[in-house]
Amino acid sequence: MTSATAGPAGTRTPRRRSKLALRNTLLGWSFILPNFLGFAIITLVPVVTLFYVSLTDFNIFGKGDFIGFGNFERLVADPLFQRSFVNTLYYSALHVPLTIVVSLGLALLLNTKLRGVSFFRTAAFFPYITSIVAIALVWNLLFSPTYGPINEVLRFLGVAEPPGWLTSQDWAMPAIVIISTWRDMGYYMILFLAGLQAVPRELYEAARVDGANVMQRFWNVTLPGLRPTMFLVTVLLTIASFKIFDLIIVLSPGGAAAPNAATVVLSQFIYQRGFIESKFGYASSGAVALFFLCIIATIIQFLINKRRSV
Amino acid sequence: MTVTQLGGTPPVTSKRPLTGSNRPRTDRSSSPAARARRIVGSLLLVAFALALLVPFFWMVASSFKDSNEVFSVPVRWLPDTWHWEHYVELWTETGMATWLRNTIILATVVTFLQVLTGSFAAYGFAKVRFPGRDVLFLVYLGTIAVPWQSYMIPQYIMLAQAKLTNTLLALIVLQAFGAFGVFLMKQFFETIPEELSEAARLDGLSEYSIWARIMLPLSVPALAALALLTFVNTWNDYLGPLLYLRSRENWTVQLGLKNFVANNLTADYSMLFTGLTISVIPIAVIFLLGQRFFIEGIATSGLKG
Numbered sequence: 001m002t003s004a005t006a007g008p009a010g011t012r013t014p015r016r017r018s019k020l021a022l023r024n025t026l027l028g029w030s031f032i033l034p035n036f037l038g039f040a041i042i043t044l045v046p047v048v049t050l051f052y053v054s055l056t057d058f059n060i061f062g063k064g065d066f067i068g069f070g071n072f073e074r075l076v077a078d079p080l081f082q083r084s085f086v087n088t089l090y091y092s093a094l095h096v097p098l099t100i101v102v103s104l105g106l107a108l109l110l111n112t113k114l115r116g117v118s119f120f121r122t123a124a125f126f127p128y129i130t131s132i133v134a135i136a137l138v139w140n141l142l143f144s145p146t147y148g149p150i151n152e153v154l155r156f157l158g159v160a161e162p163p164g165w166l167t168s169q170d171w172a173m174p175a176i177v178i179i180s181t182w183r184d185m186g187y188y189m190i191l192f193l194a195g196l197q198a199v200p201r202e203l204y205e206a207a208r209v210d211g212a213n214v215m216q217r218f219w220n221v222t223l224p225g226l227r228p229t230m231f232l233v234t235v236l237l238t239i240a241s242f243k244i245f246d247l248i249i250v251l252s253p254g255g256a257a258a259p260n261a262a263t264v265v266l267s268q269f270i271y272q273r274g275f276i277e278s279k280f281g282y283a284s285s286g287a288v289a290l291f292f293l294c295i296i297a298t299i300i301q302f303l304i305n306k307r308r309s310v
Numbered sequence: 311m312t313v314t315q316l317g318g319t320p321p322v323t324s325k326r327p328l329t330g331s332n333r334p335r336t337d338r339s340s341s342p343a344a345r346a347r348r349i350v351g352s353l354l355l356v357a358f359a360l361a362l363l364v365p366f367f368w369m370v371a372s373s374f375k376d377s378n379e380v381f382s383v384p385v386r387w388l389p390d391t392w393h394w395e396h397y398v399e400l401w402t403e404t405g406m407a408t409w410l411r412n413t414i415i416l417a418t419v420v421t422f423l424q425v426l427t428g429s430f431a432a433y434g435f436a437k438v439r440f441p442g443r444d445v446l447f448l449v450y451l452g453t454i455a456v457p458w459q460s461y462m463i464p465q466y467i468m469l470a471q472a473k474l475t476n477t478l479l480a481l482i483v484l485q486a487f488g489a490f491g492v493f494l495m496k497q498f499f500e501t502i503p504e505e506l507s508e509a510a511r512l513d514g515l516s517e518y519s520i521w522a523r524i525m526l527p528l529s530v531p532a533l534a535a536l537a538l539l540t541f542v543n544t545w546n547d548y549l550g551p552l553l554y555l556r557s558r559e560n561w562t563v564q565l566g567l568k569n570f571v572a573n574n575l576t577a578d579y580s581m582l583f584t585g586l587t588i589s590v591i592p593i594a595v596i597f598l599l600g601q602r603f604f605i606e607g608i609a610t611s612g613l614k615g
Binding site for chain 1: 351361365368427430439440460465542546553568583586590605610
């Protein structure tokens with residue numbers, strides 16, 4: 001530590017610095033530890049153990065034996081897994097763009113000086129803080145094919161045979177997308193509103209002076225200015241879509257067995273194989289698939305965002 | 311004063327030069343295209359507001375209807391006779407009182423722990439510099455991209471071995487130590503100028519007292535946002551209770567209402583709507599009282615719990 005040329009001050013400083021570092025480390029950890037203990041036990045340890053459990057035949061009764069990649073071989077051939085994988089992608093492909101368009105449209109509307117904007121902001125946010133159970137049960141009845149108000153309105157509007165919605169193979173997923181978009185749009189609208197407020201006013205003025213019309217201003221000023229927000233929203237929405245679960249499980253409790261296996265998704269597959277059928281090891285292999293789906297999608301979006309911002 | 315010219319605006323605005331306050335308005339309405347846009351915009355707003363609120367209206371109205379009336383064709387938006395008695399029967403004929411009590415206990419304890427440990431840890435991340443801090447924070451952040459559904463099985467196995475299944479304690483542990491609270495509070499603490507802590511340090515305050523006596527009082531908006539979001543999320547959670555709470559007397563409101571439908575084959579829908587309305591009311595009140603904090607909390611963090 002002490003070099004020959006260093007004076008008394010030089011010998012003291014590094015030691016004092018390392019003492020300070022030690023003190024700060026202890027201090028920092030003393031703040032973080034109460035939360036970290038819970039966080040590590042409840043989140044970190046399970047995330048890491050997931051990979052081990054997926055390589056065993058763990059069941060509800062206790063220990064599992066290591067069986068290598070057997071679970072994954074079975075998983076790939078499991079029709080329910082294939083179905084839930086495709087359905088998850090289908091749901092996300094509908095839900096992500098639809099929610100972006102609707103919530104951005106709402107944010108643009110609310111960013112104007114129209115009357116009633118603040119009331120509307122409250123109303124738009126309300127579905128988001130309502131429980132999934134309440135939303136699912138109410139919409140389930142609203143969508144009821146024969147007696148539900150939605151189909152009644154559709155018949156009134158001249159649709160002779162309105163869809164069976166949640167009871168129909170083809171319409172069940174779109175119905176779920178409608179419900180979840182209805183629920184989520186207020187939340188993402190708030191994010192877009194915050195983003196819109198960060199777009200410099202002068203840019204709009206300049207574009208207006210240059211004779212740009214509304215659409216041109218939107219494409220050339222608003223959208224580029226919203227890029228960071230758009231990135232955040234896309235990442236959050238994609239992860240949220242991949243893990244969709246509670247809405248679907250309340251709407252179709254039979255899961256795999258119900259007529260609407262049309263809506264079985266990855267999380268539901270994990271729940272079905274793990275908690276209903278008690279095959280913890282096997283279900284974990286499905287969970288690993290969900291894990292990588294989310295991680296890979298996030299990494300891809302980060303890379304695209306990075307390349308665009310260069 | 312030229313009150314008529316101002317078109318009913320409060321006299322306070324007349325302090326500004328008249329031309330200045332009036333010109334943008336005349337400009338806007340004089341262009342027919344701009345006027346048409348505003349009308350279309352207002353119509354869109356009304357349409358959206360209806361789409362957002364009609365399901366809630368239907369839910370509340372149906373709770374007062376006769377059971378057969380819920381699905382009458384054509385739709386009756388208001389009940390013929392108002393059945394207030396559902397709100398009495400719900401308490402006597404279902405476990406609603408127990409479920410509500412469980413949910414209130416759960417949400418309160420989780421919120422308290424999350425706010426306390428979250429803001430405490432956030433101080434460590436935002437204001438104390440030590441090796442490994444940033445890596446540790448990245449680990450916290452990284453878990454936000456990992457869906458809970460992917461690790462719920464190992465978590466369940468662990469808690470089952472600790473004999474915590476079918477207890478409220480399991481759900482408290484499950485939700486009280488999220489990364490979200492740490493993240494939100496860290497964002498906020500970083501906006502508080504370091505000079506304040508420096509001054510306090512010179513006065514001989516320890517770091518813990520700085521957290522308690524300087525940081526917390528200055529962070530009331532962020533603390534409120536975190537508390538409200540955590541309370542609402544815990545109140546509304548369905549999956550945690552679904553996995554962990556087996557016996558009826560441990561259920562939360564959400565689990566109770568869901569099973570209310572599943573077990574009640576005669577399907578007394580008006581009673582269901584009564585239960586749903588009661589479960590939504592506390593959240594609606596909390597939201598209306600604290601909506602400023604909700605919206606600011608979400609806009610600054612961009613993340614949900």
